[in-house]
Amino acid sequence: MNLLLGVNIDHVATLRQARGAHEPEPIAAALLAQSAGADGITVHLRGDRRHIQERDVRLLKEVLAVPLNVECAATPEAMAAVIPLKPTWVTLVPESREELTTQGGLDAVFLQGMLRTVIRELRSAGIRTSLFLDPVLDQIKMAAKLEADAVELNTGVYSDLPMDGDPSLELGRLRDSARMTTRLGLRVLAGHGLNLQNVGLVAAIPEVEELNIGHSIIGRAVLIGLERAVAEMRAALARARP
Ligand code: PXP
Numbered sequence: 725m726n727l728l729l730g731v732n733i734d735h736v737a738t739l740r741q742a743r744g745a746h747e748p749e750p751i752a753a754a755l756l757a758q759s760a761g762a763d764g765i766t767v768h769l770r771g772d773r774r775h776i777q778e779r780d781v782r783l784l785k786e787v788l789a790v791p792l793n794v795e796c797a798a799t800p801e802a803m804a805a806v807i808p809l810k811p812t813w814v815t816l817v818p819e820s821r822e823e824l825t826t827q828g829g830l831d832a833v834f835l836q837g838m839l840r841t842v843i844r845e846l847r848s849a850g851i852r853t854s855l856f857l858d859p860v861l862d863q864i865k866m867a868a869k870l871e872a873d874a875v876e877l878n879t880g881v882y883s884d885l886p887m888d889g890d891p892s893l894e895l896g897r898l899r900d901s902a903r904m905t906t907r908l909g910l911r912v913l914a915g916h917g918l919n920l921q922n923v924g925l926v927a928a929i930p931e932v933e934e935l936n937i938g939h940s941i942i943g944r945a946v947l948i949g950l951e952r953a954v955a956e957m958r959a960a961l962a963r964a965r966p
Pocket of ligand 1: 732734768795815817825826856876914915916917918936937938939940
């Protein structure tokens with residue numbers, strides 16, 4: 725099976741918000757990612773709106789040819805904002821104001837009552853639901869019971885292992901969870917903290933259909949695009965004063 729790549733462009737919006745300016749434009753970034761081969765675009769519409777705004781989601785939905793996946797909290801406020809924007813997918817994630825990025829998966833067992841309501845609400849709006857879960861079998865079973873369409877396995881613990889650490893325990897959890905998710909009839913995605921160095925072992929898990937990657941791609945784009953950006957500015961200066 726072909727492994728799909730979902731590209732998370734939140735950091736482009738973070739850079740824009742840092743200046744309260746119009747650039748860099750996340751919609752342009754999404755279109756570039758799409759033409760470079762991204763199979764989907766992901767954005768996280770956080771409660772504090774620190775990076776992605778409703779306007780971004782609305783425009784992405786309008787211009788993208790690939791599926792749009794919106795991450796958000798499983799709260800009535802988030803549903804009221806996201807449902808009218810009609811993304812292809814909603815990925816429910818835990819969210820707290822203090823965190824720099826999503827910390828750990830949802831506790832679907834603890835939150836089952838609330839999740840059941842939210843998943844039904846999304847389904848009746850024609851939106852498919854993915855749950856961001858730690859690779860724990862009880863959590864996966866709950867996702868199936870709640871009739872989610874997919875599970876995104878949290879690779880954060882695996883990604884945080886030191887370079888010389890032994891990944892076999894965490895990889896075993898990811899493999900077992902991926903197998904169980906498929907057996908229960910749900911799609912399997914994975915993501916968090918994946919980069920060029922650590923992606924291979926997760927990409928090799930046969931049941932995983934799609935990886936969601938943001939930080940490492942946007943971080944690398946800043947570096948490999950810098951030479952060209954400086955050269956363009958030098959050329960603009962040269963044109964002004966030939
Ligand atoms: N999946 C989920 C649910 C996330 O919250 C994030 C981070 O926004 C990612 C994947 C991508 O993680 P990273 O930016 O570390 O690649």
